[in-house]
Amino acid sequence: MSLLRPPNRAGAAAAVPRSGLALLEERRRQIVVAHEAGAIECDRKSAAGGVSQRACVFCGSRVVLYPVADALHLVHGPIGCAAYTWDIRGALSSGPQLHRLSFSTDLREREVIYGGEASLAHALDTLIPAHKPQAAFVYATCIVGLIGDDVEAVCRRASETHGIPVIPVSAPGFAGTKKTGYAAACDALARLVGTGDTAGISPLSINVLGEFNLAGEAWEIRRWYETIGLQVVATITGDGRVNDIRRCHGAALNIVQCSGSMTRLAQHMKERYGIPFIHVSYVGLEDTAEALYAVARHFGDEPMLARARDLVRAETAAVLPELRRLKPRLRGKTAAIYAGGAFKAISLVRSLRALGMRTVLAGSQTGSPDDYVELRRLCDPDTIIVDDLTAPELVRFLSTHRCDLLVGGVKERPVAYKLGVAFCDHNHERKHALNGFAGMAAFAREVDASVNSPVWSLIPRRNIP
Amino acid sequence: MLLRHTTDEATRRTALTVNPAKTCQPIGAMYAALGVHRCLPHSHGSQGCCSYHRSQLTRHYKEPVMAATSSFTEGSAVFGGQSNLLQAIDTIFATYEPDVIAVHTTCLSETIGDDLVQIVAKARTEGRIPEGKDVFFANTPSYQGSHITGFAKMVKSMVDHFAQPSERPAPRLALFPGWVEPADMREMRRLAALLGQDVIMAPDTSGVLDAGMEAEPSFYPAGGTTMAELRALGSCRASLASGPSASSLAVQALEGKTGTRYETVELPIGLSATDRWIEALRRASGMPDVPAHVRWERARLVDMLCDMQQYLYGRSVALWGDPDQLVSLVEFCIDMGMRPRYVVTGSSSRSFEERLAAVVAGRCPEMRVASGHTADMLLLHQWIKQAKVDLLIGGTHGKYIARDESIPLVRHGFPILDRVGHQYFPTVGYAGGMRLVEQILNAFLEVKDATCPEESFELVM
Numbered sequence: 027m028s029l030l031r032p033p034n035r036a037g038a039a040a041a042v043p044r045s046g047l048a049l050l051e052e053r054r055r056q057i058v059v060a061h062e063a064g065a066i067e068c069d070r071k072s073a074a075g076g077v078s079q080r081a082c083v084f085c086g087s088r089v090v091l092y093p094v095a096d097a098l099h100l101v102h103g104p105i106g107c108a109a110y111t112w113d114i115r116g117a118l119s120s121g122p123q124l125h126r127l128s129f130s131t132d133l134r135e136r137e138v139i140y141g142g143e144a145s146l147a148h149a150l151d152t153l154i155p156a157h158k159p160q161a162a163f164v165y166a167t168c169i170v171g172l173i174g175d176d177v178e179a180v181c182r183r184a185s186e187t188h189g190i191p192v193i194p195v196s197a198p199g200f201a202g203t204k205k206t207g208y209a210a211a212c213d214a215l216a217r218l219v220g221t222g223d224t225a226g227i228s229p230l231s232i233n234v235l236g237e238f239n240l241a242g243e244a245w246e247i248r249r250w251y252e253t254i255g256l257q258v259v260a261t262i263t264g265d266g267r268v269n270d271i272r273r274c275h276g277a278a279l280n281i282v283q284c285s286g287s288m289t290r291l292a293q294h295m296k297e298r299y300g301i302p303f304i305h306v307s308y309v310g311l312e313d314t315a316e317a318l319y320a321v322a323r324h325f326g327d328e329p330m331l332a333r334a335r336d337l338v339r340a341e342t343a344a345v346l347p348e349l350r351r352l353k354p355r356l357r358g359k360t361a362a363i364y365a366g367g368a369f370k371a372i373s374l375v376r377s378l379r380a381l382g383m384r385t386v387l388a389g390s391q392t393g394s395p396d397d398y399v400e401l402r403r404l405c406d407p408d409t410i411i412v413d414d415l416t417a418p419e420l421v422r423f424l425s426t427h428r429c430d431l432l433v434g435g436v437k438e439r440p441v442a443y444k445l446g447v448a449f450c451d452h453n454h455e456r457k458h459a460l461n462g463f464a465g466m467a468a469f470a471r472e473v474d475a476s477v478n479s480p481v482w483s484l485i486p487r488r489n490i491p
Numbered sequence: 492m493l494l495r496h497t498t499d500e501a502t503r504r505t506a507l508t509v510n511p512a513k514t515c516q517p518i519g520a521m522y523a524a525l526g527v528h529r530c531l532p533h534s535h536g537s538q539g540c541c542s543y544h545r546s547q548l549t550r551h552y553k554e555p556v557m558a559a560t561s562s563f564t565e566g567s568a569v570f571g572g573q574s575n576l577l578q579a580i581d582t583i584f585a586t587y588e589p590d591v592i593a594v595h596t597t598c599l600s601e602t603i604g605d606d607l608v609q610i611v612a613k614a615r616t617e618g619r620i621p622e623g624k625d626v627f628f629a630n631t632p633s634y635q636g637s638h639i640t641g642f643a644k645m646v647k648s649m650v651d652h653f654a655q656p657s658e659r660p661a662p663r664l665a666l667f668p669g670w671v672e673p674a675d676m677r678e679m680r681r682l683a684a685l686l687g688q689d690v691i692m693a694p695d696t697s698g699v700l701d702a703g704m705e706a707e708p709s710f711y712p713a714g715g716t717t718m719a720e721l722r723a724l725g726s727c728r729a730s731l732a733s734g735p736s737a738s739s740l741a742v743q744a745l746e747g748k749t750g751t752r753y754e755t756v757e758l759p760i761g762l763s764a765t766d767r768w769i770e771a772l773r774r775a776s777g778m779p780d781v782p783a784h785v786r787w788e789r790a791r792l793v794d795m796l797c798d799m800q801q802y803l804y805g806r807s808v809a810l811w812g813d814p815d816q817l818v819s820l821v822e823f824c825i826d827m828g829m830r831p832r833y834v835v836t837g838s839s840s841r842s843f844e845e846r847l848a849a850v851v852a853g854r855c856p857e858m859r860v861a862s863g864h865t866a867d868m869l870l871l872h873q874w875i876k877q878a879k880v881d882l883l884i885g886g887t888h889g890k891y892i893a894r895d896e897s898i899p900l901v902r903h904g905f906p907i908l909d910r911v912g913h914q915y916f917p918t919v920g921y922a923g924g925m926r927l928v929e930q931i932l933n934a935f936l937e938v939k940d941a942t943c944p945e946e947s948f949e950l951v952m
Contacts, residue, residue, distance in 0.1 A: 082539025199537030
């Protein structure tokens with residue numbers, strides 16, 4: 027099979043760096059060895075003809091806004107974009123479930139020729155009275171701009187008619203990367219922020235940004251912060267509510283996880299409302315503990331810091347026996363990581379190390395230059411670092427390197443299994459909360475269950491050098 | 492109650508789809524192309540399309556799904572996607588080494604007016620397609636048709652591009668399976684072999700999307716119709732379309748190109764439709780009788796239906812999914828004594844309601860049918876609110892209705908995101924019919940055991 031051996035075309039040898047993974051000449055500088063010299067290239071569009079694992083602008087906007095549970099999410103475009111994003115991410119809501127339905131203007135050829143504004147207006151006029159959402163997001167997909175729809179105007183009219191914010195989200199798939207979509211989502215949220223009443227918000231208050239409540243993780247995070255004495259004004263966007271977002275500019279501090287998606291909103295709120303923000307991660311015990319301490323330190327509140335220490339001590343003590351039981355079973359195993367954002371990859375390297383595992387490949391879809399500097403510093407000297415890893419590169423890597431586990435998302439899972447490699451979904455198809463203290467134990471259990479499953483011994487073994 | 496908003500009032504909607512019972516053309520084109528041996532499907536549009544299709548197919552098949560994308564930028568949207576596609580063709584042949592690339596378009600590339608005929612011809616004349624390799628394409632804008640038409644168009648383009656007329660037709664049958672599961676395609680091949688009929692099946696995703704574990708896994712699994720077989724479609728003595736919606740375009744194109752006569756039958760799901768499909772194969776093979784092994788399979792299905800009729804008779808059912816599957820499933824339900832009350836597909840097809848009427852033959856006057864634009868899962872739920880049914884048959888997206896209304900759900904069709912089995916166990920043919928009866932029956936019995944009062948909880952069915 028051609029992908030298991032280096033490319034044999036003329037001149038290709040020079041195109042293969044020491045990692046031996048790059049199949050596309052254009053991608054040569056997007057793959058580096060952690061402690062070797064030379065910057066990694068990132069933040070660029072995928073090459074045409076690549077089997078990239080990345081998505082698009084629309085996807086970026088949809089994943090960020092989707093968990094706002096009492097908003098109407100209307101996809102304006104042909105049916106596919108709504109069909110493929112129908113309730114596929116386990117972003118849980120404690121109340122309304124409106125976000126889990128799929129609404130589309132389902133544009134047909136007639137609208138492509140004559141315009142889709144009437145269809146959009148009809149859809150909004152039908153849906154808003156029927157579902158009484160607190161706000162509506164209208165996602166304009168690839169062809170909406172091309173056929174000349176003035177989505178902004180239709181939304182403005184609908185907003186006046188129905189008395190709720192109707193917010194256009196400019197999300198043509200081609201107009202950038204998934205990160206561009208994150209920005210569009212942040213801009214849409216920014217139109218809500220500042221429109222609500224901030225009365226009664228405590229000076230010891232925060233917003234939790236970049237947490238999407240997969241498997242109920244936001245509930246856990248909210249519990250910690252409330253336990254140490256903070257008021258959580260809004261979780262953005264996990265288990266999100268429009269009215270919380272509208273008044274969240276009354277909070278004293280923004281806490282940003284998933285930096286790639288939400289830093290823009292935090293930055294906006296800092297400039298506009300003077301709200302400072304800090305970056306945190308809830309992946310792994312150390313990072314989670316630090317996420318609590320950092321907030322307490324920010325407020326300079328000794329009793330709060332003491333409560334944080336108590337909480338960390340209790341939560342850690344509760345999971346340590348489980349981690350002690352599992353660690354010997356995982357010690358010395360190797361892992362490859364392919365995450366959406368590089369910030370998560372960084373946390374995962376730490377978590378796996380805490381379990382005694384070594385990361386042999388770490389990649390992300392959307393990492394920034396700064397993220398990669400930090401990731402490379404943290405990794406072992408010979409860890410391979412990849413931006414926008416393609417599926418064939420992943421196949422080649424797993425075929426030629428000894429690797430016990432892949433941590434990734436939907437499309438990566440069967441690739442790993444086919445090559446006899448265990449897998450953990452740390453993306454939106456996670457079935458247990460993997461963040462935080464109990465999440466660390468759940469993560470270790472999932473990794474153990476897959477890595478140490480007897481099924482891998484049933485496969486005829488390949489010879490990996 | 493996840494669907495707490497649904498009321499029993501089916502309001503008229505001119506343009507708005509809520510919880511679709513279809514998706515867009517390109518994913519069908521991608522699925523069809525995966526059934527060609529060593530073919531890399533290529534999505535000519537934004538990166539997200541390709542990613543969404545691969546994810547959805549991965550969730551359904553639990554297999555790696557490889558496809559490339561033109562990764563449109565703002566520049567491509569303004570100046571056209573020609574340079575992206577030309578570059579993609581170079582890149583794909585140089586690095587992924589497929590035998591063939593199957594390009595499909597998207598709403599974006601069609602709206603900006605990319606001319607695939609011209610671009611692929613340019614690639615050919617500029618020598619970008621290596622000797623012995625090939626590129627073919629289908630126009631599949633997302634604002635026309637549905638995933639089924641996308642599949643049908645890609646299969647048609649296999650015929651248009653590859654099939655060569657022949658002076659001396661071989662005693663082979665060109666068998667177009669339609670959009671069915673890999674296991675169904677394998678079962679069709681097995682039945683054809685039992686009938687002594689040599690076939691070329693196009694496409695054939697068995698061995699691609701249900702590939703086993705091997706010591707040296709391949710980027711291109713062993714299955715799929717080869718280019719040589721696609722060329723030889725034109726030398727087949729006859730062709731058979733299994734299901735008009737997915738396969739009519741291909742058999743008509745084949746006749747137009749090579750004069751190959753064709754027959755179109757419904758998908759062989761259930762007893763009657765399988766009878767007709769088997770009979771069509773028998774005629775094609777020239778065998779005087781259906782062989783005993785096939786007759787015995789049929790006899791076992793009929794035996795099972797007779798043994799179990801008391802549990803099935805009069806039970807009402809709602810079905811949704813794709814036209815070809817629905818026509819045969821409805822007929823099968825009626826054959827076994829059930830009452831198909833609601834039938835919904837988001838795919839529109841002029842002949843769909845006529846075909847349904849033909850198989851129902853007046854046996855189920857209460858049946859309500861909706862197809863095409865705005866025929867969606869919301870409408871189906873509104874109908875169910877008006878009058879409940881005993882069973883749901885369709886893809887995973889029906890599970891919200893199943894839960895809210897406490898109705899058992901038998902999963903069939905595309906997509907199935909939350910269960911396993913559809914890839915591996917066929918529902919076509921007589922044996923497939925038995926599997927369907929088993930699933931339907933067990934669904935009823937599980938509900939009974941779980942919900943009946945203690946005094947009527949029985950050991951024996």
